[in-house]
Every structure is written in C-alpha cells, then in structure tokens.
Amino acid sequence: MKKHLIAGLLVWLPLAITVWVLLWFVGLLDGVFGGLASAAQAVLPAGAESTIEALRKIPGLGVLVMALLLLLTGMFVTNIVGQWWLRQWNRLLHQIPIVKSIYSSVKQVSDTLFSSSGQAFREAVLVQYPRQGSWTIAFVTGRPGGEVARHLDAETHLSIYVPTTPNPTSGFFLMLPRAEVVPLAMSVDEALKYIISMGVVAPPPATAPALATERN
Template sequence: MARKKDPDMGRLPGEAPPTQSLFGWLRGRFFAGMVIAAPIAVTFLILQFLIGEIDKRVVPLIPAALNPETYLKYAVPGFGLIVLVVFLTILGAITTNLIGRSVVGIGDRVLSRVPIVRSLYSAFKQLVEVFAKDNTDQFSEVVLIEYPKPGTWCLGFVSSAARGEIGAALGHEFLGIFVPTTPNPTSGFLMYVHAKEVIRLGMTVEEGAKMILSAGLVVPEFPPAAKPEGGSGSRNRTIVGK
C-alpha cells in the first residue's frame, strides 16, 4: 500500500528533506531580504516625492520674512508640508463658525451654478466627503460573493446597505459590495448582492486588503489569535449562508 504524502511538505512521512545548494540558499535569502526592503523603500520614495512636490508649490508662497530658507543656506525638507497642515487647520477652524459657514455656503452655491465647473466641483466634493466622513459602516466587513459564476468566489468589502432609489428598486436587504481588482485595489466594481448570498468573514478590512494586494499570497491567521478579554482587537466570524 502506497504511503500517503504530507500535503504541506510534498514528501512522504519520514522522508528526508531535499538538500539545498548554496546558490539556492543565497537566492532564497536574497528574495526574503527584497520582500522586507521593497515595501520600506517604496513607502520612503512615495513620501519623499509627495513632500518634495508640496514643498515645491507651498514654499514659494511663504513671505521671505517667514521662510527659513531666507536665513539658512539650505532648504528645510517638509517645511511646506508643515505650513500646509497649519493652514488647513486654521481654515477648518474658521469655516466651522457661523460666519465661516455662511461664506462657504455662498461659495458653494456660486460654484454649483457655473456650467462645467459645477459637475467637477460636486463630484470632487462628494468624493472628499465620503473619505472625510467618520462613518464606521464604510468598508467595515470583508465578505465572499459568488462571482463571476456559481462555484467561484471573490473577496469584497461591504460599502453600505442599498438605499435611495436602488434600495426602493431592489429592497433594503441588498448590500453594496465593492469588489477590488488585484493587485490594484483602487480599481474595481460595485455590486448589489442579497445579504443571504454573501459569506461574512472575520478578517479585518486591512487583512482583506493585504490579501488582495498580494494576490492571495498573504493569508491572515485563522482562527485569529486570541485577544485580551474586552480588547478592541477581538473579532467574531459570522457566516451567512444562502
């Protein structure tokens, strides 16, 4: 009777692991180091680019008396970003009072009536409000939906329950599911699926995003590691069948 192979290791029980050449060992360590270093390097380069672009556009607008480059022989990296953050904070503080809200309301009505401009303005305004809104229901769950055909499943994120005209047409038991693409999760499509047709997963949205970004190579631990009782990191796995 043939011995059953170990499914995890791909060899028979008791069989010695295959020997690895020096080149194979070095190649494995090189790629392991690259996996660790690449995300750090890419993050650093993106931040460097963004800070440089902000400094390039903000620093020339600062009066010479307030610009540290006037007194120093070198540029201060990130000074434009600091000025921008302070400016936006002051702007937010001003526009939250009665007078500021009135001025913003007038500007909003003017821009909403200008042809062409109103389409761009309203679209960007809604997009910013979606990301700035403190709404815990936005992308709060990772789910599996049967797509593109029966028997095949894909990961998605619950955006919200069907409401408005869509809710009236389909029913409020339908859920808006955003299905991102791999490896670029910023693109994808929106589907409305009945709540009974989805499988709700216990993984966090961050873990689901990592799984999509890695094309399924990074899989979150299951069952999840035990958390201290009452801790915010605890998760419950609920599966809603058909």
Template sequence: MDEDKKKSFTEQISSSFFKGLLIVVPPAITVFVVIWLFNLTENTIGKYLPAKLPGAGLLIVLVGIWIVGVLSGNFLSEKILGFFDNIIGKIPVVKFIYKSVKQVSKALFESDSMFKSVVLVPYQKSYVMGFQMLTVPEPIKAKLGDDYVCVYMPWSMNMTAGMNFFVKKSDVIYLDMLPQDALQFIVTAGTISTAGMMPTDLEKLKANGNVQS
C-alpha cells in the same frame, strides 16, 4: 436606421468621455491643488525662514489642511465653505464632479454615513473589499427580496469611481475595520497591511486560497 446608429455611436462617445472625466478630473485636481499650494508656500513663506528647509512647503500645506479639518465645525468656516460651494455649484460639469467627490468623502469619513460596514464579497472566483450601504432601493428590493444587500466597491487608486453590487447576505463577510482604514487599503492597491481584518475572516479566506499568508 443609419441615423439611429450614428446617434447611438455619438452617445457612446459622449458617455465614455464623461466617464473619463469623472475618473481623471478629481485626482488631477487634487494633485494640482497640492502642488500649487506647495509652490506657493515655498515661494512666499519659505523665503522668510532663517534657513533653507527642504520640504517646509509640504509640511505647511499638511498642517494647513489639518487646521481646516479642526475648524470645519466653526461658524465662520462654514460660512466661507458655503460661499465656496455656491460658486462651484454654478460651474457646469465641475459642479457635478465636486458634489460627487464631496458626497463620497462624507460617506466615508462621517460616523453617520450611508456606509454601514466594511465587507468582502465574492467576485470572479476571488473576493473584493467594499462598503455595505445602509439601504437597498425599494424597486430593487421588490425584485430581489430582503436577502440581498447593496455593496459599493471603489476602484483602486481612485476613490471617486467604483461599482455597486447586490449580493446575498449569506455571501457577505464582515470585517472589523473602519471605513477610513479600508479606503486606505483599497486606494493604495493593497499596500496597506490587512492587520485590520478579523482573524477569523482572514483564516476563512486563507483556507479558500484567496489570501496569501
């Protein structure tokens, strides 16, 4: 009995630690990479500029990221990214985090993604914003029936973590928003305007006291 308790306690610690890694590592890596690129460009390209331009490194980093996006469909860039994927795919733990972040990013930013639409669903006498998934897993559908949809709710300030809810279709409010706009609203903790919502849905929420004017 004591051995089972010790094993359960150890498993809980391991599980919590791994969840912590999933939450902390992606944004930490992102911040580290951006700072590293900023310092690299400031120290290399910046010294060749005719005058000291504050923020030139950041501007170069942003333009560089934009160029990568433009060239993302290029054959050569796909080969390079494929080579990078293979290297990352051989590193324990890192490969899982990388693949998870990549899948979430693709789901949010590709037109044929697994996310069907942006929605609001009831949660603890309020509403939360999320993304309706294209399908409900068959084992769950077999138990709940066809009246439920799967909604993924990302956490504020961290798009790589969140929860899945199975909600009745009648309780779902659909929003006229692009996934990218909804993601901005969520990860910035609501500092982005709700102007992208459908007016009828906003009025409905205001009437229920869930959205402030």
C-alpha cells in the same frame, strides 16, 4: 546565491517602497506648496520674491505648511462662522459651469467615504465573483438608492465594491442580495493587506460578525 539574493530583497524591498511612498507624498505636498508660493509671488510686492524663493527651497517645508493649513481649515469650518462661509463657498462653486459637475461629484463621494457616521468601507465581506463558486473579498459601501432602489429592495440588497489586485483603487461596483454576502471579522486594513498581497498576508481567523448595515 539565489537564496541570499531573495533574502536580501525581502529585507530591502519593503523599506524601499516605504521610502518611495513617503518621498512621493512629500513631493506632492511640496508641489502644492510651490503652487501657492507662485500665486503669492504674483500678488505680493516685488521685494518679497527673494523670501518666497528661499522658502520654496527648504525641503519638507511644504509638508509642514500644508498640514498646518489643513489643521487651521478644519478648526475654522467646525464653528458657526466657518460653516456659514463654507456654505457660501459651496454655493458659489455650484453656480460655475463644468466646475459644479466635478466639484459636486467629488464632494459627495468624499463626504460619503470619510463621514464618521457613514458605513462606506467600514466592513469587509466575502462575495462570489465573477461567477458562482469563485470567492473574493469586497467592501460594503451602503445600500441601493435613488431610482435603483425602486427596482431593488434596499432592505434586502447591499452595495458592494470589489477591488482589483494588487491595485485596490480600481474595481467593480455590484449590488447583491444580502443573503449572498458573507460578513468577515477582519478589519478593512487587514482585508486590504490580504488583497494587495494577493492572499500571501492573511489575517488570523476570527468569528464573523453580523453585517454593520443590518444593525442600522
């Protein structure tokens, strides 16, 4: 009985978690769409309220609308006119107290993480943490900068993010000598699977490459 229950759980658990994540994502986008619809009701004529309410009840419409909005926004900000408006928008937000602190911090982090030319979270490595002889997988986020770079040689040190298990969104930020960081050939996706599964889902072995930051 126990063996059959576990076998059934292994079949349904991945599917249930996948459906739950998809429903959460759809609900999130529908919530954002609902907020935009509520804002539209406040500015549009009274006769349009029934139409907006009918649109809000269509399941999944928020996903399509938000995807279209992101696509149009991306197309707009990649041309000269859009770049000018984006600079004006950033300048406006940087002049609002409190808002400028939050917005500038989030924008700086997001620009660093999602930049196609950046090295943040582009490479998985092996480091000794939290003590010598104890190893864990981490991700290279760059090199020490600012005031820290005056105390630590940026050419011989790396900035490392050590995620926790099974939730990799929390973790620890370390700056280690390059010589103490072992590069891994596994991709970031494979490393995340290895971390989240607590070592159960291991990627196939491969020859470790040189650190990407050494090639720059």
